[in-house]
Amino acid sequence: MERPSRVWLVFTMLLSFPLCSFALDKLNMCMDAKHHKIEPGPEGELYLQCAPWRENACCTANTSTEAHEDNSYLYNFNWNHCGIMSEKCKQHFIQDTCFYECSPHLGPWIQPADNTWRRERILDVPLCLEDCDSWYNDCKNDITCKENWHKGWNWTSGTNRCPAGAKCEKWTDIFPTAQSMCEKIWSNSYKYTTYTKDSGRCMQMWFTGQNPNRKVAEFYLNHGSRTEVAMMTSLTLSLAVLLSML
Ligand SMILES: *[C@@H]1O[C@H](CO)[C@@H](O)[C@H](O)[C@H]1NC(C)=O
Ligand SMILES: *[C@@H]1O[C@H](CO)[C@@H](O)[C@H](O)[C@H]1NC(C)=O
Numbered sequence: 001m002e003r004p005s006r007v008w009l010v011f012t013m014l015l016s017f018p019l020c021s022f023a024l025d026k027l028n029m030c031m032d033a034k035h036h037k038i039e040p041g042p043e044g045e046l047y048l049q050c051a052p053w054r055e056n057a058c059c060t061a062n063t064s065t066e067a068h069e070d071n072s073y074l075y076n077f078n079w080n081h082c083g084i085m086s087e088k089c090k091q092h093f094i095q096d097t098c099f100y101e102c103s104p105h106l107g108p109w110i111q112p113a114d115n116t117w118r119r120e121r122i123l124d125v126p127l128c129l130e131d132c133d134s135w136y137n138d139c140k141n142d143i144t145c146k147e148n149w150h151k152g153w154n155w156t157s158g159t160n161r162c163p164a165g166a167k168c169e170k171w172t173d174i175f176p177t178a179q180s181m182c183e184k185i186w187s188n189s190y191k192y193t194t195y196t197k198d199s200g201r202c203m204q205m206w207f208t209g210q211n212p213n214r215k216v217a218e219f220y221l222n223h224g225s226r227t228e229v230a231m232m233t234s235l236t237l238s239l240a241v242l243l244s245m246l
Contacts, residue, residue: 025107026107026108026217026221027105027107027214027217027218027221028040028056028104028105028107028214029104029107029110030058030104031058031106031110031118031120031121031122032118032119032120033113033118033119033120033121034074034075034117034118035059035060035063035074035101036058036059036101037057037058037059037060040056040057040058040104041056041057042054042055042056042057043057043059043060043061043064043102045061045064046059046061046064046102047061047064047065047067047068048064048068049067049068049091049094049095049098050063050064050067050098050101050102051064052098052207052208052209052211053098053102053103053104053211055210055211056104056211057102057103057104058101058102058103058104059098059101059102063101063102064098064101064102067094067097067098067101068094071159074097074101076158076159076160077149077159077160078159078160078161079093081144081145081153081160081161081162081168082142082143082144082145082162082168083143083168085139085142086138086139086141086142088138088139089138089139089142091138092134092135092138092139092205095205095206096135096186096205099203099205100122100189103203103213105203105211105213105214105216105217106122106125106203106217107217107221108217108220108221109122109123109124109125109220110122111123121187121189122189123188123189124188124189124190124191125189125190125191125203126190126191126193126195126201126202126203126216126220127182127190127191127192127193127202127203127205128193128195128196128197128199128202128203128204128205129193129194129195129196129202130196130197130206131197131204131205131206132178132179132181132182132190132192132193133178134206135178135181135182135205136175136177136178136181136182137178139171139181140171140172141171142171143168143169143170143171144168144169144171144174145162145163145166145167145168145169145174146162146163146166146174147174147175147180147184147185148184148185148186148187149185149186150186150187151187152166178192179192197212200212200215200216200219201216201219202216203216203217204216
């Protein structure tokens with residue numbers, strides 16, 4: 001009687017182990033997209049605004065350099081689709097590219113994507129108030145013709161042009177608020193929050209020193225999937241109890 005029950009206990013523990021390590025991986029992983037590395041790791045040569053991710057990154061040095069270029073080979077994206085984008089505005093789009101390409105802590109918000117050019121995307125990443133507000137403030141005197149910059153461009157020239165019928169307008173006419181910009185511009189990749197950088201409840205696009213976002217991802221992983229974790233634990237426990245009674 002004793003021996004088989006122990007065997008089964010060990011068996012159920014072994015079963016639950018991969019489930020736990022799967023959750024751990026979500027704290028340090030790269031999404032399956034166009035330019036991301038397979039696994040995060042050190043990248044000593046990351047360029048300028050992408051340098052904060054040098055210790056652990058999903059982007060290569062090449063991607064980090066290209067992130068700073070207009071019409072770079074990354075996406076052929078033209079920031080200057082309604083005249084030249086101001087430097088102070090563009091620096092936020094460069095930082096956004098570094099954050100998207102380099103961050104190894106976006107696991108809790110990675111979703112399957114229905115794009116031809118990537119298998120996964122991010123959805124509703126809670127952005128710190130300061131990062132969204134400063135982005136909006138530095139761009140609010142710029143001009144654009146579209147609310148969603150992921151879709152609907154005219155690409156016939158090889159780069160994105162405003163489609164017929166989309167007029168260049170004041171930034172604030174297209175995006176009345178910081179929230180509308182941060183959420184709509186990349187199809188809800190980001191979620192506007194009123195959490196500040198010291199809260200530990202929002203992701204920081206701009207940071208120096210140790211990457212503060214791992215702890216934030218950990219928080220959302222533990223709280224967001226609380227029911228899942230509870231279900232797994234109780235399932236494993238009841239299985240163990242059941243089998244030990246055999
Ligand atoms: C990055 O790699 C691409 C493709 O291999 C290449 O065309 C481009 O010149 C490289 N950029 C830099 C900055 O090295
Ligand atoms: C796209 O732009 C080209 C010119 O570059 C134009 O001839 C064409 O009509 C445009 N298509 C749409 C759908 O706006």
